[in-house]
Amino acid sequence: MTTSGSVAVAGVIGWPVAHSLSPRLQGFWLKELRIDGAYLPLAVKPEDLSLALWALPALGFKGVNITVPHKERAFTLVDKTDPFAERIGAVNTICVDKKGLLTGSNTDACGFIANLQVGARHWRASRPALVLGAGGAARAVCAGLMTAGVREIRVCNRTRSRGQIMAREIGGPIVVVDWADRAEAVDGVGLLVNTTNLGMIGAPVLSMPLTKLPTGAVVTDIVYTPLMTPLLVSARERGNVVVDGLGMLLHQARPGFAAWYGQEPEVTSALRAHVLGE
Numbered sequence: 001m002t003t004s005g006s007v008a009v010a011g012v013i014g015w016p017v018a019h020s021l022s023p024r025l026q027g028f029w030l031k032e033l034r035i036d037g038a039y040l041p042l043a044v045k046p047e048d049l050s051l052a053l054w055a056l057p058a059l060g061f062k063g064v065n066i067t068v069p070h071k072e073r074a075f076t077l078v079d080k081t082d083p084f085a086e087r088i089g090a091v092n093t094i095c096v097d098k099k100g101l102l103t104g105s106n107t108d109a110c111g112f113i114a115n116l117q118v119g120a121r122h123w124r125a126s127r128p129a130l131v132l133g134a135g136g137a138a139r140a141v142c143a144g145l146m147t148a149g150v151r152e153i154r155v156c157n158r159t160r161s162r163g164q165i166m167a168r169e170i171g172g173p174i175v176v177v178d179w180a181d182r183a184e185a186v187d188g189v190g191l192l193v194n195t196t197n198l199g200m201i202g203a204p205v206l207s208m209p210l211t212k213l214p215t216g217a218v219v220t221d222i223v224y225t226p227l228m229t230p231l232l233v234s235a236r237e238r239g240n241v242v243v244d245g246l247g248m249l250l251h252q253a254r255p256g257f258a259a260w261y262g263q264e265p266e267v268t269s270a271l272r273a274h275v276l277g278e
Helices: 022-032 046-059 071-077 083-088 108-119 136-148 160-170 179-185 230-237 246-252 254-261 269-275
Strands: 008-014 037-043 061-066 093-096 102-105 129-132 153-157 174-178 191-194 218-221 241-243
Touching: 008 022, 008 046, 008 254, 022 037, 022 246, 022 254, 022 269, 046 061, 046 071, 046 093, 046 102, 061 254, 071 102, 083 102, 083 108, 083 136, 093 254, 108 136, 108 218, 108 241, 108 246, 129 136, 129 179, 136 153, 136 160, 153 160, 153 179, 160 174, 174 179, 218 230, 230 241, 246 254, 246 269
Parallel strands: 008 037, 008 061, 129 153, 129 191, 153 174, 191 218, 218 241
Antiparallel strands: 061 093, 093 102
């Protein structure tokens, strides 16, 4: 739709950023809700991030999303942060207030849980969860699981020391498991989550034996290229409920959109199809 001189402007900062689905996602909502707004992809080199963020108030931006590789650095540059960002140590959404101050939040945790609740309505937090990986995405997933009430989170990373660092920094009911023991670690879990890039297009396939995974467990992968990763295909073939990673992207975008443009968007099948280019 045509914008006016009072257009509300937001965007996504990354390096590179051309691959980001956020402009397509946010653009759908702007058009659907008939909002006088714009959402721009902003390619910012790591060495220019502080300059780009400090320029947002002067340029009239309502805020931005932050994507790789800037999430951790942005956390150190904003004026205020929310509890999720504090626990995760990273920011993916920034709002500019009327005084020009930057508030950083992390909506990945809430986005993950919302996607899980929609895709696997029978899932309950009463059983342990196994999280593969110990990067920024794993931190967000663990924070979300803690908020949902999961009392035991098994974290399995290819480098055990990184998992131990994450457990120490974010706290909570995390048990670190050796990568070599991952096949045994699924025993008794109600949820298996892959937060690594293994299984993504262009990356090695994730080797994850599922023999001991309970048939009632849910399997989800934050990767969405491809939408059905080899892990999800294998889990579905053996009868497990699977949840792809696209919904996490869609749901994590809602709080930022509402703050910048003043309307609550919805995650629908039409939005999903549009983002996938169907």
